Amino acid sequence: MGATGEDTLHFGVFIGNSRAMQLVYSTIERVANYAFPVLILGESGVGKELVAQTIHNNSQRRGNSFVAVDCSAISPTLFETEMFGSVKGAYTGAVHDRDGLIESANGGTLFLDEVGNLPVPLQAKLLRAIQEREIRRVGGNKIRPFTGRIIAATNEDIEQAVQRQEFRKDLYYRLNVGRITVPPLRDRREDIRPLAESFVASLGPELGVHCSISAQAMTRLEGYDWPGNVRELKNVVSRAMVLENRPMLEFEDIDLVPGRAKAEIPPDGCETLASIERRSILKTIEMMGGDKLGAARRLGIGKTTIFRKLKQYGLESSDGVSAAPSS
DSSP states (O other): OEEOSSSOEEETTEEOOOHHHHHHHHHHHHHTTOOSOEEEEOOTTSOHHHHHHHHHHTSTTTTSOEEEEETTTSOGGGHHHHHHEEOTTSSTTOOSOEEOHHHHTTTSEEEEETGGGSOHHHHHHHHHHHHHTEEEOBTOOOEEEOOOEEEEEESSOHHHHHHTTSSOHHHHHHHTTEEEEOOOGGGOGGGHHHHHHHHHHHHHHHHTOOOEEOHHHHHHHHTSOOTTHHHHHHHHHHHHHHHHOSSEEOGGGOOSSTTSOOOOOOGGGOOOHHHHHHHHHHHHHHHTTTOHHHHHHHHTOOHHHHHHHHHHHTOOSGGGTTSOOOO
16 A cells, blocks of 8 residues: 555555545455455445456466456356356357356456346356366366456345345355455545546546646535446546536536536636535435425435525525525
């Protein structure tokens, strides 16, 4: 783990010095050089594959293959051929022996992405390969050793899936030896600024755009919940860089929901904390379909507070709640 600069902590491809991410970094360091399986949990877009790749890159296996398999994209009818390989003549069109994805990871790392989406019958076949550390190609008789390390990831609530008998308990126990939970971006907002700034810096040469982010634009980024996590943040920043193509990204350039009208432009490019609060409350109520109590829960404030604020804004009735806030 190494620091680059006074404020921003880097670990491989990861950026951020939140306490939650520091725990992820330290866990990666602890598990990297062991051979046991690791299960990575987290929402879509948090960077689970990057965690797996970082574990591999920090291990003694880094000189060998890192093979990523999207379990949700493999057709059940082709699963055995894709995963275990096949021998010549095993089926029509099999004109030569073929390595499977598992065998391709020998000596390296096999990353099973979205393993929670794998159908139960296929889970049993995967379990046997992991448990016995061997595979047999489709149409063949020869047993081949599997020497790769297993890292799996899912955005599913895997323990609930086990209880619902949608995920095999024995496979879950086999994978859940080392465990890393990657927190969503909304739970580590202090990382939004360094991440956004790193995207501007890294994407600049690629996009041919060199710019920075204004304080008002950064406030908008830091106030958003990021349901798509780091992937969404990167997309928003890159979209703004390409579409605006100017030295400074401003508040109105940050289009958080593509296709909607741009954000309200603060007067003279400057915005007060009160106006940010007002806009956030009204926008949340609008998103909640006028449900003020639901909006209060979403914002983490009490119902007394939200009604007091609405009275302060002159919007005690629901008639004006969905209106766009004035500057």
